[in-house]
Structure formats: C-alpha cells, structure tokens
Amino acid sequence: MSNSTDSAASQGSPQSPHLLRRLSLLQGTALNMIDMVGIGPFVVLPLVIQLMGGPNFIWAWILGAVVSFIDAFIWSELGAAYPQAGGSYRFLKIAYGEERWGKLFSFLYVWQTLIQAPLVVASGSIGFAQYASYLFPLDEWSGKAVSGTVVIIVTMLIYRRIDSIGRISLVLWVAVMLTIGWIIVGGLTNATVSFSDVLGQAMHLDGNLLSAGLGASSVKTIYCFLGYYNVCHLGGEMKNPERNIPLSIxxxxxxxxxxxxxxxxxxxxxxxxxxxxxxxxxxxTVIEAIYGAKAAGVATGLVLIVAFSSLFAVMLGYSRVPYAAAVDGQFFKIFAKLHPTRHFPYVSVLFLGGVAFGFSLLFRLSDVITAILAMRIVVQFIGQAIGLWLLHRRKATSHFPFRMPLYPLPVILAIAVWSYIFISTGWSFMVSGLTVIALGVVAFLLTANIRKQWPFAPKQNRL
Structure with missing residues (x-):
C-alpha cells in the first residue's frame, strides 16, 4: 500500500472537503505521547503504591508497559494495512466482515466511544481541577466550573485545520517532556534515598505479586499508557502511514x-x-521537598499544562470515530460533515466536546479510570486481537505492510493479558462494561430492523 491511500482516506472527490495527509511521524508521535501522559501518572502513582502495599509498585508499571508493547503489534499491523480515519471502528468492521458481524462490532465500538470518549475527557478535566486546587482553593462548584471551562477551551483549540493542530501538538509535547524531565532530574540529583536502594526494594519480590494487588494496580497503570494507538484514529491524516504508524506507536x-x-x-x-x-x-510534594513552595507552584502549573495537552490529543483522535462511522452510513449522517474550509469533522468535535462538558459537571474522578477500561476491553482490545487473527486467515501475508514477529504468539498473549486485566477491574465494573455492550446490541438490532439491514434484511438481499 502506498500514499495512494490518500484517495481512500479522503472520503470524497478532490473538489469536496476531505481529510488531508499532513501529520508527520514526529507530530503523530507527539500526539500519542501527550495523549498517554495527561494527568494520569500524577494522580495514579500514589494509588498504585497503596494498592501494592509497598515498594513492589514498580511491577505494576512494568506490567502496564508489557501489555502496551504486546498490544502495539496488533495496532501496528492493522494501522499500517488500513490507514484510514476511525481506528478501531474501521478495523473491527473489516475484520469481522463488512456486511454482517463487522457491522455489529463496529457499531458497538462507536456506541462505546460516545460514552467512554467523553468520560476520558471529563476524567482528565476533573483531574485538572483537582490539581489546580493546590494553587487555588476550590470548593465543589468552583472545581466543576474549572473542569467544564477546560473542556470548552480544548474544543475551541481543536476546531481548526489539521496543519495547525500538528504544530500545536509539538508545542504541547515539549511542555510534557520538560515537566516530566524536571521532576526526574530534580529527584535524581536531590535523592534522600539512593537509587540502588529504591531499585533493590522494588525488585525484592514478596506475596503482593501473587495477590490481587498487582491486577488492581495494573488497571491504573495501563490507563496511563492508553493512547499509544491514537495515531490509528488519525490514519487518514498521516503521511506515509505504512511506515509512520507502527514507528509512532x-x-x-x-x-x-x-x-x-x-x-x-x-x-x-x-x-x-x-x-x-x-x-x-x-x-x-516532591518539588516542594526539593526546591520549596514557590517551585512546587510552578511544577503544579506545568502538570496542568500536561493534563490539558492530553485532553487535546484525546478529543482530536476520538472525534474521527463518529465521522468514519457516519461516512460509512452506520451512524447519523450529520457526523459525516467536514468543515468546508478547514477540512475537519466539526460536528463530531462539537458533539464530543458538549457531552464531555456535561460529564465533567456530573462525575467524580474516583473509579472513573477503572470504569473506562472495563468498558473498552472486550470489544476494542480483545475483539480487535481476535479480528486480526481472522484477517490473517483470509488475507495473504503481503496484505500487511507491517508484520509482527512470532505470529500468532503476540495475539494469544494479548487476548490472555486483556482478559486478566478485565477480571482485575472487579465484578461491578465487569458487569457495567458488559451491560453497556448488551445495550449496544439492543440499539444495533433496533436500528438494523428500522433500516431493514442485516440481520433483518430481506432474504434475497442477504449474503
């Protein structure tokens, strides 16, 4: 596949508004990384230590990285083979068959996206307000006002051409790297406990690794890694996607x-x-211990910039999902509209921003992380891994510009580890995630019946 995929990704004729392949490898990687960081590690780090009950907390972060690397092979194969807008929506539809089960799985993904994508944005904005309370005392209502305002500003920033968004992403990425770099350098040069002692304590294995602590804490750390695939949602806007999408991931x-x-x-x-x-x-706390209260205030301000940057990348990627579904005729037609001069799915941006604004006023940060992950694992991560296996059975190996090593081992490992993480979310979150899927199936059947599409199409029209 070459850059002839421009025509497929454009979703229209050269004269009509269409997505433009303007994002470079550097810009795509920057968008991935700022999506991954966000407020997550700064809020999750203490929680992971609590759940692990000791210095073994580092293993939860290692497991999060391992899960991400395994899953990256699946995303890379799919992203390089099908570099179009929509990411998982497109992958699931193609993998399970565009005329039958692929319709159901892709619909379920869009259904979940309409709920979990605004929840992700809302969780970040709520975390933003929580950290902002270090600088400015905020009560419940003023905190909600801050989180809602953040969503509005992010939506306004995304309401523009992809060219300028690529440049904005690089600026925000630099802010992310400087912030984390300052914390790391400050800690390494002003340590009260030697680095070797910390590593020694972390590597001393005990019973915690055999308990539910590792599973529960890994749910939190994996949340901090999510976003490595954001470039796949923007596949229709990436230059040289066959090479740049896997590299970026x-x-x-x-x-x-x-x-x-x-x-x-x-x-x-x-x-x-x-x-x-x-x-x-x-x-x-760390910066204050090293440099004092004024420096801690500056560090908190930088954390807020990092959190804001992540919300920018998250909403940008997810706004392409309802658009891709609408272009395929599997969602409301209004979401297929592109801005006539700026060439971006403005209806999708405004809708997700509006829902995220509402969620930011309604929910608390507690348990949102676990709920988001539980909602996504079955259809998106496990479903996608099985879908890739189905594609390998139907397609020649030459169809995949990127090939994972030791296939199908990474696919098997991905299914196993995502199943473990899903169970680790706990019964209540598992049930809530499965309930969302069940409601999605009902919604799909209702709409399919109204449109007389599979599985309710007239017999002579069924394949």
Missing part, C-alpha cells in the same frame, strides 16, 4: 515507559513510598 510506548520508570523511581527517592502513597499532589 512503538516510539511512543518506549519513550513513555522510560519516563514513567524514571518518574516513579525519582519520586520515591525524594519522598519515601510510605509518605508518597498518601499524597494528593505527589508532583507538588
């Missing part, structure tokens, strides 16, 4: 893994893990 995971490991070790080198697990503003 693996570079993003490798870079973020290194940053997270150093960040964790730096934090507990300055603040003992017994204290770190109780901190609401762990970054502020």
């Amino acid at each position: 693996f570079i993003s995971i490798a870079g973020i893994t290194l940053l997270y490991m150093l960040l964790n070790l730096s934090v507990v080198s300055v603040v003992p893990w017994q204290e770190a697990q109780k901190s609401t503003f762990i970054v502020s």
